[in-house]
Amino acid sequence: MPRDAATHTAKDAPLPVRVPLATEPLGILGTLRAGRRNVLELIPEIATHAPIISNPRGKRWHMVMDPDALRRVLRDRVEDYPKSDVTKLMLAPAIGQSMFIAEGQEWLWQRRTAAPVFSHRNVANLAPVMTAAADRASARFAAAAGRAADAFDEMVTATFEVISDVTFSGNDGFDRDAVHKAIDAYIGQTAKISLLDVIGAPPWVPRPSRMLSGPGLRDMKKMADATIDRRRSEKGSNPMPDLLDLLMAGEDPKSGRKMTTEEIRDNLLTFIVAGHETTALTLSWALYLMAFDPALQDRARAEAQSILGPRTATAEDVPRLPFIRQVIDETLRLYPPAAFLSRTAQKNDELCGREVRRGDTVILPIYALHRHKKLWPNPDSFDPDRFAPGHQTDRFAFLPFGDGPRICIGANFAIQEAVIILATLLARFRFARIPGKDPKPVMILTLRPEGGVWLSVTSAESSG
Known part of the structure; x- marks a missing residue:
């Protein structure tokens, strides 16, 4: 049963970990240090x-937290607000001109081509891979029962198993560990903000830190190219x-291209990077929040056990x-x-009554939007009942996957995977915080729990 709302939203109640936001102007060097330490x-x-x-x-910029203005940027005038040069400079070495970076007609034809790949039917057909990964994650947690485990490390393992299995089901000589290490190294170092980004240097000026990522990424791309060519020669030998x-x-469907x-x-590597990193983070933070609030963990466990019993969750269980x-x-709101x-x-505009000039950077701080005092009651508290049936929230106040034409193409895939794995784990195990070991939210390219x-x-049985 839901807990009493008063106990849930009391202002003096403990809050889950959060990022200390800036209270003083940072200046150029302060901005660089903060950006390399923690973008948030x-x-x-x-x-x-x-x-x-x-x-x-x-260097003119606007930080936008108003849902109507965000609707204008992400949906109504999306072509006038392409992804920033900094975003493209960070990601292009790893994922080329995939649909995540491409703009205009180049983006549109790729999106039309890939959209059927993530249809409800295809995503549901991939669910057995998620169920198998949930089973393997359960076995690893069972081996760690009675002691501490790094849930982030376990969830990265689980979600990388999923994305690599649903991407390259036949292995095809694809070195998954090498790909995993290359991606992790890229995110950890070369995706950091450069001083040249901070001062607004043009894109053609080389960023030295991003030139260091070459060998691992080149090897990864060669391996992927060979795998694709090999699969072409097999001409549809996979049963699923x-x-x-x-x-x-x-x-x-329009051009036949x-x-x-x-x-x-480039698109497969985009799916691999986004498909395992974001879901692993969501599951890791969810397990932390479940440990943070044992009463809500019990409530979630009761639901999972009532539906699953001793078995592992499947796609049919998700609804x-x-x-x-x-x-x-x-x-996803909190982290x-x-x-x-x-x-x-790309054009002169107006947002919230402010003049926006062509070339201005428009920042969408999703972390601040999701914790905005005027959009969410007690925004720093953990309260899943915000999303209970019947609760109304402005669609553009909650943007974990973006919105508009460029909403994340794999959102349904990620949600299905997260529900399957989390429900399975909560039905079988009880998770508790370790004093002094709370994670620290740090964003470089994604919002990671520093320290695990x-x-x-x-x-769950032995715990009563």
């Missing part, structure tokens, strides 16, 4: 109160098509686990993996 420290505290903040001097098969078979090996590779889904949504987005205005998510693990 660039957000001023006032962003959780105001609809928009602007810097009209020097995986993401690679579906992308190879896909074509733009099909993706080249390079285009398939029957509404509270588990609420936990996932509230986790959105893509917590800081930016766009570059260390929890004590016990069997």
Whole structure:
């Protein structure tokens, strides 16, 4: 049963870990240090109160938290607000000109080609891979029962197993460990903000830190190209098509254009990076929040056990686990993996009464939006009932996957995977915080738990 709302939202109640937002101007060097340490420290505290903040001097920027203005940027005038040069500079070395970076017609034809890959039917067909990964994660947690385990490490393992299995089901000589290490190294170092980004240097000026990522990424791309070419020669030998098969078979319904090996590779690497990192983070933060609030953990466990009994969750169970889904949504509100987005205005415009000039940077601080005092009651508290049936929230106040035409193409895939794995784990185990070991939210490219998510693990049965 839901807990009493008064106990749940009391102002003096403990709060889950959060990022200390800036209370003083940072200056250029302070901005660089904060950006390399934790991008979210660039957000001023006032962003959780105001609809928009602007810097009209020097490198002009606007930080937007107003849902109507966000609707304009992400949906109504999306072509006038493409992804910023900084975003493209960070990601292009790893994922080329995939649909995540491409703009205009180049983006549109790729999106039309890939959309059927993530249809409800195809996503449901991939669910057995998620169920198998949940079983393997359960076995690892069972081996750790009675002691501490790093839930972040376990969830990264589980979600990478899922994405690699649904992408390259036949292995095809694809070195998964090498790919995993190359991606992790890229995110950890070369995706950090450069001083040249901070001062607004043009994109053609080389960023030295991003030139260091070459060998690992080059090897990863060569491996992917060879895998794609090998699969082409097999001509559909897989009994159940995986993401690679579906992308190879896909074509733009308007032009009939099909993706080249390079285009398939860049999009597959996008799916691998986004498909395991974001879901692993969501699950890690969800387990931390469950440990943070044992009463809500008990409630989620009761739902999972009532539906699953001793078995592992499947796609058919997902709609029957509404509270588990609420936990996932509230986790995405408090710790959105893509917590800081930016766009570059292509035309003069007006947002919240502010002049926006062509070339201005428009920042979408999703972390501040999700904790905005005027949009969410007690925004720093953990309350999954915000997402209970009947509760109304402005669609553009909750943007874990973005919105508009460029909403995350794999959102349904990620939600299905997260519900299957979380429900299975909560039905079988009890998770508790370890004093002094709470994670620290730090964003470089995604919002990661610095130091891991260390929890004590016990069997749900043996714990009573």
